[in-house]
Amino acid sequence: MTTVTxxxxxxxxxxxxxxxxGRARGAGPLRREGPDKLTGTAKxxxxxxxxxxxxxATIRSSEAHARLLxxxxxEAFDWSKVxxxxxxxxxxxxxVSLITDDQPVLVPVGGEIQHHAEPLALLAAADRExxxxxxxxxxxxxxxxxxxxxxxxxxxxxxHYEIAAGDLDAGFGEAEVILEGTYRVGHQEQLYIENNAMIxxxxxxxxxxxxxxxxxxxxxxxxxxxxxxxxxxxxxVVQAETGGGFGGKEEYPSIxxxxxxxxxxxxxxxxxxxxxxxxxxxxxxKRHPAVVTHxxxxxxxxxxxxxxxxxxxxGGAYCTLTPVVLSRGALHAGGPYxxxxxxxxxxxxxxxxxPNGAFRGFGAPQTEFAAETHLNRLAEAIDLGPxxxxxxxxxxxxxxxxxxxxxxxxxxxxxxxxxxxxAAEFERMRERTAATRATRATRATDGTxxxxxxxxxxxARTATGVGLALxxxxxxxxxxxxxxxxxxxxIELTGEGRIRILTGSTEMGQGTKTIFPQLAADALGVPxxxxxxxxxxxxxxxxxxxxxxxxxxMVVGGLVIKAAERLRAAVETATGRPFAESYRDHAAAHGAxxxxxxxxxxxxxxxxxxxxxxxxYPAFGWASCVARVEVDLDTGEVAVTDVVAADDIGKVxxxxxxxxxxxxxxxxxxGYATIEEMKVQDGRxxxxxxxxxxxxxxxxxxxxxxxxxxSPFPGAPHLAKGVGELPMDVGAPxxxxxxxxxxxxxxxxxxxxxxxxLAALGAAAEPPQxxxxxxxxxxxxxxxxxxxxxxxxxxxxGTDPRPDAPTDPQPLRGPQPDGDxxxxxDPRRDPA
Amino acid sequence: xxxxxFTVNGDPVEVDVPGMRRLLDVLREDFAxxxxxxxxxxxxxxxxxxxxxxxxxxxxxVPVCQVEGTDIRTVExxxxxxxxxxxxxxxxxxxxxxLEAGGAQCGICTPGMLMAARAYLDAGGGxxxxxxxxxxxxxxxxxxxxxxIIDAIALASxxxxx
Numbered sequence: 001m002t003t004v005t006x007x008x009x010x011x012x013x014x015x016x017x018x019x020x021x022g023r024a025r026g027a028g029p030l031r032r033e034g035p036d037k038l039t040g041t042a043k044x045x046x047x048x049x050x051x052x053x054x055x056x057a058t059i060r061s062s063e064a065h066a067r068l069l070x071x072x073x074x075e076a077f078d079w080s081k082v083x084x085x086x087x088x089x090x091x092x093x094x095x096v097s098l099i100t101d102d103q104p105v106l107v108p109v110g111g112e113i114q115h116h117a118e119p120l121a122l123l124a125a126a127d128r129e130x131x132x133x134x135x136x137x138x139x140x141x142x143x144x145x146x147x148x149x150x151x152x153x154x155x156x157x158x159x160h161y162e163i164a165a166g167d168l169d170a171g172f173g174e175a176e177v178i179l180e181g182t183y184r185v186g187h188q189e190q191l192y193i194e195n196n197a198m199i200x201x202x203x204x205x206x207x208x209x210x211x212x213x214x215x216x217x218x219x220x221x222x223x224x225x226x227x228x229x230x231x232x233x234x235x236x237v238v239q240a241e242t243g244g245g246f247g248g249k250e251e252y253p254s255i256x257x258x259x260x261x262x263x264x265x266x267x268x269x270x271x272x273x274x275x276x277x278x279x280x281x282x283x284x285x286k287r288h289p290a291v292v293t294h295x296x297x298x299x300x301x302x303x304x305x306x307x308x309x310x311x312x313x314x315g316g317a318y319c320t321l322t323p324v325v326l327s328r329g330a331l332h333a334g335g336p337y338x339x340x341x342x343x344x345x346x347x348x349x350x351x352x353x354x355p356n357g358a359f360r361g362f363g364a365p366q367t368e369f370a371a372e373t374h375l376n377r378l379a380e381a382i383d384l385g386p387x388x389x390x391x392x393x394x395x396x397x398x399x400x401x402x403x404x405x406x407x408x409x410x411x412x413x414x415x416x417x418x419x420x421x422x423a424a425e426f427e428r429m430r431e432r433t434a435a436t437r438a439t440r441a442t443r444a445t446d447g448t449x450x451x452x453x454x455x456x457x458x459x460a461r462t463a464t465g466v467g468l469a470l471x472x473x474x475x476x477x478x479x480x481x482x483x484x485x486x487x488x489x490x491i492e493l494t495g496e497g498r499i500r501i502l503t504g505s506t507e508m509g510q511g512t513k514t515i516f517p518q519l520a521a522d523a524l525g526v527p528x529x530x531x532x533x534x535x536x537x538x539x540x541x542x543x544x545x546x547x548x549x550x551x552x553x554m555v556v557g558g559l560v561i562k563a564a565e566r567l568r569a570a571v572e573t574a575t576g577r578p579f580a581e582s583y584r585d586h587a588a589a590h591g592a593x594x595x596x597x598x599x600x601x602x603x604x605x606x607x608x609x610x611x612x613x614x615x616x617y618p619a620f621g622w623a624s625c626v627a628r629v630e631v632d633l634d635t636g637e638v639a640v641t642d643v644v645a646a647d648d649i650g651k652v653x654x655x656x657x658x659x660x661x662x663x664x665x666x667x668x669x670x671g672y673a674t675i676e677e678m679k680v681q682d683g684r685x686x687x688x689x690x691x692x693x694x695x696x697x698x699x700x701x702x703x704x705x706x707x708x709x710x711s712p713f714p715g716a717p718h719l720a721k722g723v724g725e726l727p728m729d730v731g732a733p734x735x736x737x738x739x740x741x742x743x744x745x746x747x748x749x750x751x752x753x754x755x756x757x758l759a760a761l762g763a764a765a766e767p768p769q770x771x772x773x774x775x776x777x778x779x780x781x782x783x784x785x786x787x788x789x790x791x792x793x794x795x796x797x798g799t800d801p802r803p804d805a806p807t808d809p810q811p812l813r814g815p816q817p818d819g820d821x822x823x824x825x826d827p828r829r830d831p832a
Numbered sequence: 833x834x835x836x837x838f839t840v841n842g843d844p845v846e847v848d849v850p851g852m853r854r855l856l857d858v859l860r861e862d863f864a865x866x867x868x869x870x871x872x873x874x875x876x877x878x879x880x881x882x883x884x885x886x887x888x889x890x891x892x893x894v895p896v897c898q899v900e901g902t903d904i905r906t907v908e909x910x911x912x913x914x915x916x917x918x919x920x921x922x923x924x925x926x927x928x929x930x931l932e933a934g935g936a937q938c939g940i941c942t943p944g945m946l947m948a949a950r951a952y953l954d955a956g957g958g959x960x961x962x963x964x965x966x967x968x969x970x971x972x973x974x975x976x977x978x979x980x981i982i983d984a985i986a987l988a989s990x991x992x993x994x
Contacts, residue, residue, distance in 0.1 A: 030931050037939030038927040040867020040907035044940065047866035191974055193871045193879055194940040243869070243940025244974050277872040509938030509975045656934040656980075663977030664937065690876035690972075698965040698978040 028654035029528045032513040033241070045197035045213045045240040050270035053199065054083075055131050056263045058273075059121040059138055060283065061113045064352040064683030065147035068107050068140060071121055077137035081130050083267040084138070085122040087111070090262065092229040096255045098219065100158070100319035103355070105227050105258050113142065114317035115354045116684040117283040119255070124263040124271050147352035147683055151314035152291065154349035158315045159323035161330045163344040163612050165402040171306025171341025175297025178306075179378050183294070183370035184749040187678035187685075188287035188671075190359050191695050194243020195280040196252055200260035201270040207234025208261040214253040215245045216546035217504050221538045223254035224261060239536035242508040246668070247358030249508070250548050251320055252284045281688040285357030286678060288325055288348070289314040292333065292370035297341075302384050302392040304339040311346035311367055316355035322348045325356075327478050329363030331616045332729070334402060335371035336413045336472035337393040342402040353683045358548060360665060361728035364473055365672065369750060372469045372733030377746060385430070386468050386737060387421055394470065403607075405615045410721065412648035412711035416624040417470050419707050420646035424626035429466040433741050436464060456634070463631045465742025469734035470624045474617030475650075475713065475721040476551045479607040482599055482618075487545035489559035491520060491567050492534075492594040497584035499524065500532045502594075504544040505556045507536075510724055511657035512552055516560050518653060519718060523564035525580045542596065550621070550722030553653060555599065558716040563597035565717075570595070602715040619713040622648040623726040625666070627702070627734040631742040633761065636754030640670045640702040640735055648709035650721030655708065661723045662706045669731025671696045677751050838899045840865065841909025851897030855889075856880045858896045859906060867907040867943045871972070878971030881944035882906050888951045888970070907943035910950065926950060926988040935984035937975035945971045949985045959986035 036042035059071070071086060073079060087094050087108035094104045107113050107120050120140055125131035148154045172178060198212035207230045214220060217237040224235035237257070242249065256273060263271040275283075290313045297306035311333055315322035330346035379389035395401075397411040421427065440463065476482055490502040501520055507513040517531035524531070534540050544556045568579040570593065575582035586593070607614035628642040647662050675694050679686040687693045712719035736747050745760035835848045840863060847862050859865045859882070871879035873892050880891040883905040910924040926949055929935065936942040945968060952967035964985045965978070973981060 031934070031936065033939070034931045034936055035923075035927075037936045037942050038907075038923070038930055038946065039911055040865070040943050042939055043866070044869070046870070047860075049864070192938070192940075193877055193972060193974055194869070194938070195871070242938065244938040246974070277874070277877075509936075511937075660934050660937055660976055660980055663979045664975045665977075667977035668974070689874065690872040691874055695972060695974065697969045697972060698982070699969045701965075701978045703961075704977050704979050 028656050029514060029518060031511065031657070032517065032533065033507060037241070042241040044194055044243055045199060045211060046274045048199060048211055048240060050199060050201060050272070053270035053272050054124040054126050054263070054267055055128050056122060056124045056260055056271040056273040057131050057135055058119050058259060058279070059123065059135065059140065061107070061116060061118040061120055061140065063113055063142055063144060064116045064149075065145040066113045066142040067145060068109055068111055068113055068120060069143055070109055070141040072139045072141055074137035077134060082123055082125040082134045083263060085262045085266055089266060090227055092227045095227065096223050096258060098251055098321055099323055103255075103318035103320070105255060105262070112145065115352050117354055118317070119259065122259050122263050124267050149351050149353065149683055151289070151312055151349045151351050154351055156350035158319045158348045158350060159326050160347035161327060161345070161612055163330060163402050164342065165400075165404065166341035168306055168308055168341050168343050172297045174299065174305045176300045177378070177381050178295065178297050179374070179381050180293070180295045181374050181377060182748065183292045183373055184290070185366045185369060186289050186750060187356070187680070188359060188676050189281055189678060189693055190244075190246040190248030191693070192244030192246060192248055195275040195277055196249065196256055196284055197240075197274040198253060198256045198260045199270060199272045200257065200264035202264050202268055203234060203236065205234055207231070207236060208264055209236040209238060210257045210261060211238045211240050212253055212257060213242045213249055214239055215242070215249045215506050215508060215548060216251075216253075217506065217536055217538050218543040219251060219546060220254050220257045223258055227258050228261060228265070233539070235538070237538045239506050242506060245508040246360045247362065247548065248284060250358040250546060252357065278689050281693060282685055283354060285320065285355055287359035288322065288356040288363065288366065290329065290366040292367055294370060294374040296374060296378055298378050298382060300382050302379075302382060302389050304337055304393050306341040307334050307339045307343070309333045309344045311344070313346070313348040313363070313366070314351050314353065314356065315348045316351060316353045318355040320355045320357045322356065324478060325358065325363040327363070328474065329367040331403065331474060331478065332364040332472060333367040333371060335368060335375060336395050336470055336620075336622065337375070338395055338399045339393070344402060351683070353680060354685070360668060361473075361725045362549065364471070364725070364729045365669065365732060368471045368729045369732045369736070372471070373736055373746065373748070376737050376740065387426060390417055390468070390470050395472070401616070403616050404613050407620070410619045410650060410711045410713045411622075412709055413470060413472065413622045415711065416622045416646040416648050416709050419709060420624035420626050420644050421468065423646070423705065423707055424466070424644040426466060426468055426626050429628065430741065433465050437744070461632055461634045463633055463742035464628065465631065465738040465740065466626060466628045467734045467737025467739070467741055468624070468626050469730045469737060471726070471729035472620045472622055473550070473726045473729050475619045475621050476555050476617060477549050479609050479616060482551070482555060483601050485545040485599065487556060487559065487599045488542040488596055489544050489556050489563055490542055490594055490596045491560065491563040493567060493571065493583055493587050493592060495587055495592045497587040498532060499526065499530055499583070500534050501560055502534045502541045503556055503560065504536060504538070504541045505552045506547040508547070510552070510661060511654060512547070514657060515553055515557065515653045519557050519561050520564040523561045524568050525578060550724040550726070552722070553720050554650070554713070554716055554722040557653070557718060557720060559597045559599060561717045563595045566597065567593065567595045605715070618715050619650070619721050621650070621721045621723070621726045622709070622711070623730045625727070625730040625734040627670075627731065627738045629735060629738040629742055631739055631757065633743070636757035636761070638674050638735070638739060638752060638754075638757065639700075640674060640738075642705075643670070643702045643731065643734070644705045644707070645727055645730070646707040646709055647723060647726050648711045648721070649723040649726070650713040650716070651710050651719035652708050653718065653720055658708055658723050659706045662708070662727045663704045665724065665727030666704050666731050667696055667701050669728050670702060670735060672750060673732035673735035674751050675700070675753070677753060834897075836896050836900050838901060839903045841905055847896065849896060852895045854892055855882070855894040855896050855899055855904070856891035859891060859904075865906055865908050869940055869943060871940065876972070877941070878948065879941050879944045881947045881971060883947055883951055886951065886954060888948050905947065905950075907946055910946060924950070926953065926985070929984040929988035930981070933984035933987050934980040935976065941971060941973045945973065945981060949988070952985065953989055957989060959989045961986070
């Protein structure tokens with residue numbers, strides 16, 4: 001029925017040479033898989049064709065908590081045309097799990113439905129129309145059970161931790177000001193542009209091959225083996241080109257692969273399960289919502305003396321990765337600041353909502369938003385600037401974290417802070433915004449015509465502010481995680497004289513396929529082009545651990561280098577000549593040679609998972625961010641106009657790719673801060689489509705200027721620490737600080753929506769007291785310390801109102817490395 | 833069903849399918865042109881952007897009955913034809929600029945982004961950041977923060993006008 005005539009594709013000429021013309025410093029090779037992505041020839045899961053494949057679908061719960069009594073089939077439907085899979089068809093354990101065995105692959109009849117959109121049964125058919133009809137011909141019979149939606153009220157605890165240092169009571173006794181505050185963050189959707197997708201193909205050996213969009217091939221391998229009772233060969237996982245992950249394809253692909261595999265094994269045909277956006281948002285994991293309470297003691301000179309922090313995360317209906325997310329959140333909860341007396345209590349509980357899971361930052365963005373916002377309020381309470389309070393408390397080499405980890409090397413918190421504020425001219429910007437605020441406050445109270453009018457001009461109703469934040473991010477897996485993973489990376493000199501890297505680390509846009517050949521080529525002394533990278537296929541590559549936790553460049557990259565060094569030494573010893581000149585001869589004479597390199601613990605790094613004492617991470621990355629915003633005082637809308645981000649990543653392997661990570665992470669953080677809000681009602685996501693869950697467009701995105709800082713990590717042969725997650729931790733608190741600078745109100749809950757901003761402005765406006773400090777600090781009294789500081793006054797008057805100052809400050813100035821950006825001036829941002 | 837005739841990347845094609853079949857499905861499934869991606873199916877993300885007689889459209893929102901007699905351009909048609917036998921095709925300057933400036937990360941938005949950018953440059957668009965942001969405002973990217981996409985389009989506009 002289809003006729004088409006097209007000429008065969010022609011070969012392409014690709015640019016040669018490695019020089020990058022972008023803004024990044026130095027050279028880096030071109031993205032390895034870039035040409036395929038740019039010409040449309042890269043094959044993502046939905047682009048793969050398997051002749052005769054059937055289409056699969058998932059029958060899901062429409063209730064948040066219920067008992068499944070049965071699955072009723074409409075007898076009028078011709079069931080011989082479809083395949084139906086229920087829990088009874090699962091040959092092995094009906095479990096999909098990374099930590100706790102609580103999540104079924106499919107809810108069995110008689111079992112409990114724990115969340116909306118939970119998988120109950122699976123269908124496959126040869127065509128989409130039959131599949132659609134079959135979906136309407138099956139109905140779940142259930143008995144409702146009382147749901148729990150509030151994580152604070154849930155008594156089912158997935159994990160809890162307590163981290164303690166010093167003497168908390170003594171610390172508060174020393175405090176001159178004590179401030180308490182509670183901060184909330186909601187769900188965030190990863191919103192990779194490619195939805196979750198998996199295709200399962202039955203194998204002749206009784207096993208199954210799955211091709212899909214995924215981050216962690218060996219997680220899926222393990223899940224298939226367990227639930228389908230397959231061996232290492234029968235369970236076969238191949239990564240297709242992956243259109244973004246951000247943590248959202250860390251664990252969810254395991255259950256999707258199982259669903260596709262169960263259908264494929266039952267119908268004996270390949271089965272395609274390609275989620276549409278609605279199903280992807282409805283059913284897959286999100287960033288954990290959290291409630292974080294801080295009670296902090298500080299001296300008037302700005303010295304932190306006591307931090308008492310409580311973190312509660314909403315795990316959703318199943319455990320998933322929640323204990324590890326919570327752990328990272330707790331370990332980062334104090335922020336990158338020295339404090340001798342600390343208690344951090346953290347727990348994650350179960351609610352009848354879809355399970356939450358991994359998302360870039362992995363618990364840290366939640367707690368660091370709270371820590372940074374609280375620190376800014378402390379600074380205000382003792383009349384100190386946000387930069388000064390950070391300078392006085394920021395970690396320096398030799399400081400000790402709450403777990404007792406002595407920060408010995410690669411401590412660049414001060415450097416990123418100073419680099420960011422210098423590039424952004426933060427202090428000068430703050431003076432200007434203070435002056436503008438003062439002018440506006442004067443206008444608002446002296447009866448200047450138009451000040452209170454509903455029709456005031458855009459300039460008059462636009463408030464500009466600048467905000468600063470600082471963050472840390474533990475590099476690699478938490479605690480003893482890397483030791484337990486015992487990852488392997490390999491390098492091979494093939495019999496034909498080719499050099500090939502074998503790792504399970506996946507490419508999902510961040511640059512794995514480019515930087516690994518770079519690292520290996522450097523170690524071997526051969527050109528970048530001479531090093532190939534094997535496909536991420538469990539039949540070919542070893543288990544290099546999951547592609548998560550900003551560990552790929554740092555941990556697996558280190559293994560690649562060590563493997564390459566050993567290969568080089570073996571060849572050079574045998575031939576007596578440099579590797580580059582002799583490896584082809586060696587292969588011709590001796591055949592293939594492969595080196596497997598397993599992870600070895602970083603020297604001197606030790607952590608006790610029971611007591612939470614020791615080195616929580618082998619090193620930390622450090623990030624600082626200055627954001628500039630414009631707030632429409634009439635509508636509460638926020639435009640984040642400029643961001644300067646300084647990120648210490650140890651050593652820059654590929655400047656262009658590293659900048660790309662910082663820019664992308666920064667925009668995700670800006671979205672988290674401003675517009676990304678998941679509305680949940682009765683355990684169901686209401687805005688479960690792209691028309692209603694919004695992410696920033698090019699018009700919403702700020703101009704982002706990146707400063708890459710290199711504070712080498714001596715534990716890795718290439719001195720790198722990882723970059724992916726760092727920018728996610730620091731953007732949101734910077735934006736919220738900027739909103740405060742513009743408006744005088746603190747937003748305690750993300751995202752800072754227009755509704756929340758207007759509500760805060762409204763609360764602050766009663767009674768109007770222009771010129772009042774934003775926070776009234778309270779002296780600490782032994783036995784009866786003050787808690788929550790007074791409500792914010794509407795507008796904080798500057799001490800130096802300069803009426804002649806321009807109402808709109810210059811945009812932030814970032815680094816101008818190559819001078820190919822016109823200047824810091826941005827006509828787009830000028831107010832009307 | 834009716835046969836629909838139009839051109840895809842300059843080649844005349846004919847397809848006999850229901851008129852309400854999405855152009856996206858016709859391209860991907862009937863013509864095996866899988867460079868055009870589906871991200872949302874409701875015209876929000878722009879991953880399926882193609883050019884219809886030079887105009888930017890979301891192929892998920894266009895029924896094939898509306899493309900009768902038109903010229904459709906997809907990412908597969910960006911790289912130019914060869915100059916003659918034995919001469920390979922060449923990347924579009926936009927593709928080269930995206931490669932060099934780091935405009936593609938995961939790559940799933942890239943085909944649509946390239947087509948929106950191509951239309952912008954074809955209409956005489958230059959390196960102005962503001963104008964480029966406007967031109968790609970209908971194309972969502974979750975990886976790049978848009979910075980290097982804007983750099984790439986500006987770079988390509990310089991080459992186009994050089």
